[in-house]
Amino acid sequence: MSNPTNRRRSAAFAAFLLAGTALGGGAGWLAAPTHAEAQVQTQGGQAQGSQVQQNASAQLSAPQVALPGFGDLVARVKPAVVTITATERVEAEPFRSPFPEGSPQDRMFRRYFGAPEGSRPQAAQALGSGFIIDAGGDIVTNNHVVDGASSVKVTLDDGRELSAKVVGRDPRTDLALLKVEAGDKLPFLNLGNSDKARPGDWVVALGNPYGLGGTVTAGIVSARGRDIHSGPYDDFLQIDAPINRGNSGGPLFGLDGSVIGVNTAIFSPSGGSIGIGFAIPSNLVKTVVTQLKESGHVERGFLGVTTQPVDATMAEALNLKNADGALVAQVQPNSPAAEAGIKAGDVVTAVGGTRVSGPRDLARLIASMAPGTSTELTTRRGGGDQKQVEVKLATLQDGKAKAGQQAGDEGSERGRIGIGLASVEEAGRAGLDLPQGTEGAVVAQVRPGSPAAEAGLQTGDVILGVGDRAVKGPEQAASAIREAGSGGKGAVALRVLRDGQQIFVAVRAGQANKG
Template identity: 40%
Template sequence: MSADASSNPAPAKMMDTLPAETLDAIHSANNLSMAFRAVSEHVMPSLVAIENRPAVAVAKPSGNIRPSADPFHGNNPFKGTPFEDMMREFGGMEGMRRFEMRPDGKMMPKGFGDQMPRRGRGIGSGVVIDASGIILTNNHVVSGGGEVTVKLNDGREFVASQVWTDPDTDIAVVKIEGATGLVPAALGDSEETDIGDWVIAMGQPFGLESSVTAGIISAKHRGIGITARENFLQTDAAINPGNSGGPLVNLKGEVIGINTAISSRGGGNDGIGFAVPSNLARWVSDQLVENGSVKRAYLGVGIQPVTQDLAGELGVQPRGGVLITDVYDDTPAAEMGLQAGDVIVQFDGKDVRTPQALQLAVERSPVGEKVPVKVVRDGNRIDLAYKGTEAKKGFFQKRQQSSETQSEQSPTVKIDGVGVEVASLDSAIAKSLNIKSESGVVVTAVNEGSAAEDAGLQPGMVITEVDRQPVNSVKEFESAITGDSDEKTLLLVKTERGSRFVVVKRN
């Protein structure tokens, strides 16, 4: 017996049964989905895959012997040794592979799985920024000196005719010839991007072409220690190996970053990725195309951030500027009148809060032009002017360390209230420490648990100032530091790496 179809009610549509506020939420989500779709469709024609075959071949194992993934067959090879507990803690050999021994002897998770150049066949991403064939990507995607092949979104392939790189920012420019109909992506203003903004990461993760992920900007102005010049945007949009060089795009369809690195324990996305801001990438790429290299201006100073302890001694807010620790001879900084102890709070009309921000602002200064600089000195604001000067060749390179040793020990004096022992400094001792200074006192010992140790003082450091006053002998140092009735004392110390200020808090 057949049922009467007319008696069966039609299935209810979900949208007809929901309250108004729920419908509004769904419509908002659909609108966001449509925005992601529109941005992806707009930028996708500009996305390219980049394959790099470096000239140096990768050695392959000979013969038919394959190394076992676990040559110890699940057993602990360190059983009965001091490493047995470590193996158990980190989850056996497989777990140990995810960690590395740092210089301080600590086992730490391996991070930034996409940060280093890879030898052998490499696959990354890029984005067309000019219809003449100019493509923006990462240095580590194309480094190696081999053949660089670009695959366009429509499937056409071209061998790069030019490759220009800037390892300091991990930015590279690739040029291809004879490609018609290229669709360039627009570079946006990364300074307008803020924390919480929606972004889309595009690229070739794990070699999977034309992939798109969404997330937000989770932080700005990040320095993570993988390049010499860092000002990364941080995002939780999924970035994986192969995304390097691809665009990070805002909901206007503008490229606001170039995907560069990931923080990862296992080599995949852990929710933290980093991109070079588009403003920095634009400045670097313009110079690479025009000059074949990047010309940077320089100041000629040593700098450090303003911590909370230092801020009170310098009359500024924490992170309220950048502290000058050294002013090198015959540099623009010396010419403009900067002094050690000055705090640069503004450069060219913009606030500077971190050493990275100051460094990048200085380096992008127009050569030959003057820009205003605001400085706090001894609690007072003063105005100076910096003239953009191209960095001397090799200025940013490390000075070679001296291998000579100290031949004899100078008499020492203990300062019990601080927990430090010092000796007079002369030219021979300064030379042995590779420090360009003949004034001050050298730290010879630091008591464990003392105020000096808490401040970071170490043997071999040279103290040149106490509370902004120079000290030229042990007697002057002892008089200055014992005569200081304040709970905090500001010291200027030098090492072979440069100078920095420290605050000693008395117990």
């Protein structure tokens, strides 16, 4: 049986040859014309000659578009791009002898193969990129570059190596702010306006891929507003400038030299660049970095609802005219939403006059507002008319159960394997009967069609461990799943409590890899 791909390639190649023949025949280099054709060409030569000359003149006078050169731009911005080395102390696996402790065989084995003094902590290093944003030494990078680090060092473009202090981190947007004391004013970069970046615009990326040091790549903005399921605030610029592991935290420049994004993630089946990269827009970076600089953390508004998209079937079932908005699936007790009278089944279609097309829009709009802010939600219930609801936002707390927020934020690994996580305490209050003393993360939601759904994970399952690592809550579980799914591993083993029985469930991780 013939291969359809080969047939398509053969057809495409044949089409190319036919086009070449048509173009080449006109030039007369593929085949000489017959005598009859020559007569026709001679008879019409005078009439056609002047037209040919006019066409040739028009082609010669047409403006030539040259590709931009980036050398001057790179020379201007490169001094403010840095390499980041984060060191984490990792406890070594405890030494185990196969022989009875204290026996002659045990002592002999330890002497030649073991570590008699016991296990020693080891140092693990992670390399990333960053860039200086003011002369005083403030540096922006990704949170995942420095998360868990016991020490952080920054290597400047001039070769100086400086110790860095972590001023603040924001896991929800994967941003971190560092500070170095250089003793003199440092070159720095300005954060530009990412809203002006258009698909097709040229961009330049600088960073430290695979520890190679200052590396420049170029490409274009491929798309805006990308959701890669890493969290509820996803609004990435997609680029085709090659970025790889180690580029994380490095700047993405427009041709004016301003930073329009922070390179953060790649889509790759193999772990290397295939021309699909993602950068955090600079306008979001400005907002987060300002708060990190002021207080070391980011405060966000909190509404207290779990929402889901409205598809055509759901719109029909709810007697809605349009399949858009954020459908409220659950309202957290005593939350701002509950106090405002919002109920499960309501559809939020706007916040403060800004349209909400889905759960991600709602999460981003609410999170962008300061706690204590009063805003107006436009909602629709069933087939009824729209109504305006006044709500005063609370503060989003890191310890809050994620079932009370839009599925997919920090305590959720929905983006990686397709689940939303809640704490055991919150699940107990919701009526889930668990054995006394149970520790772990409760599966609050499973996205249909996700790797978790295909693996058979169910709502109400309790994740007790990831691989051989025990977890005590949603944040630990999310972190462990991310780590287990990185480094080229395609599957994650989850130890799950279901109906009083512990089982292992293997889930194949997603393909959005950190850069």
